[in-house]
Amino acid sequence: MAELVAWVVAATAVEVAGLLGVVHAVLRRTMAERGMAGWRVADTLLTSPLLWLGAVLVCASLNRAVAAAALRAGRGGGEASSSVALALAAAAVGAAMMWFGVRAVGKLY
8 A cells, every 4th residue: 555655655746747848838938028037946836726636636536546446356356436536526626726826827927
């Protein structure tokens, strides 16, 4: 079980870091055009904490759902699990958080 948690955390970190890299590149370019050449990653993280919390929740819950489904399939269980349904519900909440976070960034910049 500890291996499962480690894989979920590692995959989530990689996914959120990739998303951060893309958003930071876009915001840094936009802010440089507006005369703020010193735009840092910390500035990108502070634009909308709701966006980043939602991203972590979406990635972690989807990774957890995939890992739980894979474990269940490996054990021979074919029925739907409540843990997968709960993880998908958490992903939906995270997606809503991300939506409002992206709107906040759009309104700021």
